[in-house]
Amino acid sequence: MSKSSTDIHWNERAVLEPDAAAVNIADVSQRELETAFLLRHLCPVDKVLEVGCGNGFLTGILRQTVAHVDAFDFAENMVAKAIELQGERNNRFFHDNVLAPGAWNGPYDAIVCVRVLINLRDLEEQKRAIDHMTRALRPGGRLLLIEGYKDGFGELNRVRETAGLDRLQPAAINFYSALGDVRAHLDPFYTIEAEFHTGCFDFLTRVVYPALVGADKAVAHSEFHRRILPVARAFNPDAFASLARLRGYSLIKRQA
Numbered sequence: 452m453s454k455s456s457t458d459i460h461w462n463e464r465a466v467l468e469p470d471a472a473a474v475n476i477a478d479v480s481q482r483e484l485e486t487a488f489l490l491r492h493l494c495p496v497d498k499v500l501e502v503g504c505g506n507g508f509l510t511g512i513l514r515q516t517v518a519h520v521d522a523f524d525f526a527e528n529m530v531a532k533a534i535e536l537q538g539e540r541n542n543r544f545f546h547d548n549v550l551a552p553g554a555w556n557g558p559y560d561a562i563v564c565v566r567v568l569i570n571l572r573d574l575e576e577q578k579r580a581i582d583h584m585t586r587a588l589r590p591g592g593r594l595l596l597i598e599g600y601k602d603g604f605g606e607l608n609r610v611r612e613t614a615g616l617d618r619l620q621p622a623a624i625n626f627y628s629a630l631g632d633v634r635a636h637l638d639p640f641y642t643i644e645a646e647f648h649t650g651c652f653d654f655l656t657r658v659v660y661p662a663l664v665g666a667d668k669a670v671a672h673s674e675f676h677r678r679i680l681p682v683a684r685a686f687n688p689d690a691f692a693s694l695a696r697l698r699g700y701s702l703i704k705r706q707a
């Protein structure tokens with residue numbers, strides 16, 4: 452299957468970004484919120500498939516909590532880095548494509564997919580990836596899906612405008628679907644066990660922080676992100692969900 456410009460971006464980033472913790476996501480504080488949600492919904496006996504594992508940073512954490520992780524990525528350099536940095540213990544790293552899987556060894560108890568669908572070309576590819584994951588999951592198993600949707604950007608920008616801030620533009624390498632379109636594809640096959648969103652974190656880091664220091668200075672992960680992390684962890688009411696760039700779901704696959 453041919454590679455998109457987004458695929459090429461990730462393959463290059465694997466070797467160009469020197470900080471291994473920031474290769475898959477520059478906002479390492481956001482990652483802490485995501486990971487806490489994932490770990491709440493994984494069990495020690497689980498055999499897990501990790502989709503789009505990047506350089507294996509998350510795999511190194513997941514494998515401490517579960518029985519086994521099969522982790523793959525479409526970027527060859529990411530897989531090579533994952534093997535080099537993490538090695539293989541109760542996990543396996545391999546090259547594969549969520550759109551045309553060849554080396555999965557299901558059925559899995561849980562599938563973890565974090566910020567991968569946004570790297571596909573469009574909603575049709577996102578739906579195809581979901582179908583492959585659904586087939587690989589055992590009935591009663593969990594799909595842990597954390598992705599970005601265009602709804603959050605719209606609301607966040609509305610609030611940014613009240614602070615005199617420019618609109619946030621989603622990264623050009625990403626494709627954001629409407630949450631409702633993805634949910635409509637998931638709902639026939641899954642029940643929702645738990646939900647997660649980054650609303651308070653996004654309000655603080657993408658509205659309050661740039662309003663304080665100036666949008667031109669609020670372009671990267673900073674000490675501010677680190678300091679407000681305990682607040683975003685402890686206080687994240689549903690009222691903030693509409694501002695969230697990221698939504699997470701623990702989804703239980705319905706019995707056939």
Ligand SMILES: C[S@@+](CC[C@H](N)C(=O)[O-])C[C@H]1O[C@@H](n2cnc3c(N)ncnc32)[C@H](O)[C@@H]1O
Binds near residue numbers: 524526565570
């Ligand atoms: C934003 S990174 C996230 C990495 C990892 N999930 C994490 O949270 O650390 C997205 C990853 O998805 C991978 N990816 C994109 N399209 C893919 C595909 N069709 N199949 C498998 N992996 C893919 C990219 O190569 C990249 O490593």
